[in-house]
Amino acid sequence: MTSSKTVLITGTSSGIGLAAAVGAARSGWTAIATMRDTSKAEALLAAAAEAGVADRVQVERLDVTDPESITVCLDEVIADHGRLDALVNNAGAAQVGTIEQSSLDDVRAAMEVNFFGVVAMTRAVLPHLRASQGRVITVSSVGGAVGQPFNEAYCAAKFxxxxxxQSLAPVAATVGVDVTVIEPGAVASEFVANLGLDVPAMLAEAGPYAPALQAYIARTQESFGNAQTPAEAAAPIIDVLTAERPPFRVQTSQWARDFVATTLADLDGSAVQTLTHTWVR
Structure with a gap:
């Protein structure tokens, strides 16, 4: 068993999850770095070795949509370390499209990974976090506060x-568990690349939505040209892990703070609609 605090992080093969696992290990935590396919752990293990923390990063297989996988992984963590002090819900999948041209299966798949996977993981770890007076940190998105064109299923899941x-936080606090959501904006990672979008084919199939989709794609490509690095987006996760009294909501950049502020002060929804209408024209 290890004497250091232990954090389980989902979706660590690339991007924010990879950076969070290495960052947590640098801060003295034992990072249980999970992913659906552990053959993709090479980049993580190389980054951990380069940072000199390979001994504090443990790779485990975990599929957040598979209850048996969750149980097996957690049982191994507790057997190996005797405790769990934090969960970072990071695993997620984007889904680009508008509802008339998306199947219900597409929508359900987005909800399964981005929402029900988070619920399942949180439910499974709460007994251990009650014992350790630990915390749940969930990587949401600015899309969890501001609905965005052609991201209906993804934003629905993040909302x-x-x-x-937000509903769980006060209840969890009564048993000593802190809850925080992290809201990144655009992040330069494989998350977007993994979509494998065929833009010409999408535009050809978009029918009456083609002009709006073309405008949205152009705007999105521009925003990702100024994206944060995964390490920059992961830094607030490490701050929350180590903070004495973590906040409920944290944005990862000033741009994200300004963007989320638009909706938090938008009582009738007009400010957000005015903003996002410009993305599709």
Whole structure:
């Protein structure tokens, strides 16, 4: 068993999850770095070795949509370390499209990973976090506060995550568990690349939505040209892990703070609609 605090992080093969695992290990935590396919751990292990923390990063297989996988992974963590002090819900998947041209299966798949996976993981770890007086940290998105064109299913899932966590937070606090959501904006990672979008084919199939989709794609490509690095986006996760009294909501950049502020002060929804209408024209 290890004497250091232990954090389980989902979705660590790349991007924010990878950076969070290395950052947590640098801060003295034992990072249980999980991913669906552990054959993709090479980049994480190389980054951990380069940072000199390979001995504090443990790779485990975990599929957040598979209850048996969750149980097996948690049982191994507790057997190996005797405790769990934090969960970072990071695993997620984007889904680009508008509802008339998306199947219900597409929508359900987005909800399964981005929402129900978070719920399942949180439910499974709470007994251990009650014992350690630990914390749940969930990587949401600015899309969990501001609905965005052609991201209906993804934003719906992230809105659901934030509603779930905001509702859970005061209840969890009564048993000593802190709850925080992290809201990144654009992040230069494989998350977007992994979509494998065929833009010409999408535009050809978009029918009456083609002009709006073309405008949205152009705007999105521009925003990702000024994206944060995964390490920059992961830094607030490490701050929350180590903070004495973590806040409920944390944005990862000034741009994200300004963007989320638009909706938090928008009582009738007009400010957000005015903003996002410009993305599709």
């Amino acid at each position: 659901a995550v934030e509603g779930f966590m």
